[in-house]
Amino acid sequence: MISKFRDDFASLRRERNGKPPVYLDNGCMTLKPRQVIESINEYFERYPACSGYGRSNHWFSQEVKEATEKAREKVAGFINSLPEEIVWTKNTTEGINLVASAFPFKKGDIVITSDREHNSNLVPWIKLSRVKGIVHKTVPSTPEGTFDLEAFEDMLSPDVKLVSMVHVSNLDGYTLPVEEIIKISHDYSARVLLDGAQSVPHRKVDIKSLEVDFLAFSVHKMLGPSIGVLYGNYDELKALDTFIVGGDTVSDTSYTKAVFLPPPQKFEAGLQDYAGQIGAGAAVDYLSKVRMERVEAHESRLTELLIEKLSAFPEVKIAGVKNTELAKGIISFRIMDNNRLLIAPSDITELLDRHYNIMLRAGDLCIHSWFNHMGIGASGVARASFYIYNTREEIEILAEGIEKIIEAEKNGK
Amino acid sequence: MENKKKLLIEILRDLEEAKLAKIQEYIEERKLSGREEYGVLTGCNLRDILIEMAEEGLIDRIVPEWGAPIYVYKNKGR
Numbered sequence: 001m002i003s004k005f006r007d008d009f010a011s012l013r014r015e016r017n018g019k020p021p022v023y024l025d026n027g028c029m030t031l032k033p034r035q036v037i038e039s040i041n042e043y044f045e046r047y048p049a050c051s052g053y054g055r056s057n058h059w060f061s062q063e064v065k066e067a068t069e070k071a072r073e074k075v076a077g078f079i080n081s082l083p084e085e086i087v088w089t090k091n092t093t094e095g096i097n098l099v100a101s102a103f104p105f106k107k108g109d110i111v112i113t114s115d116r117e118h119n120s121n122l123v124p125w126i127k128l129s130r131v132k133g134i135v136h137k138t139v140p141s142t143p144e145g146t147f148d149l150e151a152f153e154d155m156l157s158p159d160v161k162l163v164s165m166v167h168v169s170n171l172d173g174y175t176l177p178v179e180e181i182i183k184i185s186h187d188y189s190a191r192v193l194l195d196g197a198q199s200v201p202h203r204k205v206d207i208k209s210l211e212v213d214f215l216a217f218s219v220h221k222m223l224g225p226s227i228g229v230l231y232g233n234y235d236e237l238k239a240l241d242t243f244i245v246g247g248d249t250v251s252d253t254s255y256t257k258a259v260f261l262p263p264p265q266k267f268e269a270g271l272q273d274y275a276g277q278i279g280a281g282a283a284v285d286y287l288s289k290v291r292m293e294r295v296e297a298h299e300s301r302l303t304e305l306l307i308e309k310l311s312a313f314p315e316v317k318i319a320g321v322k323n324t325e326l327a328k329g330i331i332s333f334r335i336m337d338n339n340r341l342l343i344a345p346s347d348i349t350e351l352l353d354r355h356y357n358i359m360l361r362a363g364d365l366c367i368h369s370w371f372n373h374m375g376i377g378a379s380g381v382a383r384a385s386f387y388i389y390n391t392r393e394e395i396e397i398l399a400e401g402i403e404k405i406i407e408a409e410k411n412g413k
Numbered sequence: 414m415e416n417k418k419k420l421l422i423e424i425l426r427d428l429e430e431a432k433l434a435k436i437q438e439y440i441e442e443r444k445l446s447g448r449e450e451y452g453v454l455t456g457c458n459l460r461d462i463l464i465e466m467a468e469e470g471l472i473d474r475i476v477p478e479w480g481a482p483i484y485v486y487k488n489k490g491r
Contacts, residue, residue, distance in 0.1 A: 340434075341437065341438060344433035344436075344437055346459070347432065347434070347460070347482065350460070351479070355479075363457040364455065364457055375445075379438075405479075408477075412480070
């Protein structure tokens with residue numbers, strides 16, 4: 001079954017030094033199947049025109065409008081929302097910034113996040129603390145590295161207006177108990193924004209059953225082009241102020257006033273990435289055919305296998321949540337000699353790339369705050385992250401490479 | 414020369430030669446002992462900066478067949 005998927009990914013048929021690529025940097029960006037590339041090419045070859053409210057109404061433009069609205073419907077269906085609740089963005093970061101910028105905060109309002117947020121869900125709140133006087137609080141994790149629901153509930157009060165949490169961590173694939181977080185937050189009338197960058201691409205996310213207010217995610221992490229999506233409950237989107245404004249966000253203007261369109265148009269200013277939107281539709285079509293339950297199960301099996309392989313090397317320390325059974329799809333690790341680094345994470349990734357064509361991510365994974373808090377700020381981790389086209393053989397190759405690196409470092413080569 | 418490169422040359426002058434892991438440990442120890450200027454050196458780009466410095470001839474970068482690259486202070490002994 002996996003080989004059937006792999007046939008759709010031309011990049012996996014490349015070779016360097018007589019070896020194929022072993023692409024394990026899916027937490028950053030996934031590869032693109034033929035079907036997505038063809039959908040994008042079709043836009044550029046057949047109807048590369050503009051669309052949007054009140055713009056051209058000719059033959060090509062009508063085709064763009066039809067294709068992009070179809071794509072919006074597909075993405076909406078993928079997370080069980082309404083099409084008008086889908087806002088196109090550049091990426092997850094822009095989706096979070098949209099909410100941060102447009103949410104009706106007053107001085108003294110509180111925003112709560114976890115203590116291991118990607119910079120995309122941390123820096124906007126640091127900025128708002130300075131420019132709007134909001135108060136940003138972080139929930140400390142338990143000593144086991146899990147989310148502390150009791151500590152979270154203790155922090156809630158009527159001043160908490162927004163709870164903005166990562167759904168699945170980009171450090172270790174740990175899933176926060178978002179159902180409970182959402183329920184508790186709503187009990188205090190706080191709205192909830194989820195960073196779905198590492199959840200929506202890897203499992204079935206149903207916003208109706210979650211009852212989440214906002215969900216931001218990136219299509220480039222789920223087989224699609226570099227475009228993002230912000231889901232917002234329609235009433236919540238209506239309550240937001242505007243974000244970037246200009247053409248396509250308004251129905252009329254005078255020299256002093258603008259009449260804004262309803263969501264989602266009021267958030268989609270200027271000409272859009274129409275090819276990206278169409279590619280997003282093709283990406284969710286592809287994933288829907290694969291079925292998200294199978295994506296999740298496949299990644300879980302690969303994670304278990306890698307954890308089992310790594311357990312043979314006492315030098316390998318897995319970062320993040322201590323109970324690795326809670327990790328899915330992502331493994332971050334360091335290679336240690338007692339309490340000292342045996343080899344730097346970015347040297348691990350360089351060696352694996354050079355000798356095996358294994359592509360991992362190294363560094364602080366844009367979670368500098370957590371690494372600094374843990375006292376490992378300058379070195380970070382090496383991270384393997386999986387997707388539907390990865391195989392058990394690739395995990396074996398990774399384990400072989402890690403073994404070779406440990407041997408070489410210990411022998412001083 | 415930018416501040417980060419000056420700091421890395423200072424580190425390599427002290428260590429004479431080192432792998433990235435040793436350089437990173439040195440930075441962490443300095444940060445912990447209150448040398449705030451080392452705070453500008455974070456994990457993500459250290460390797461890239463060191464490669465750039467080697468290309469500019471400021472340091473040597475020795476790449477073994479296997480094992481981590483070694484960075485060498487160039488003006489040793491002067």
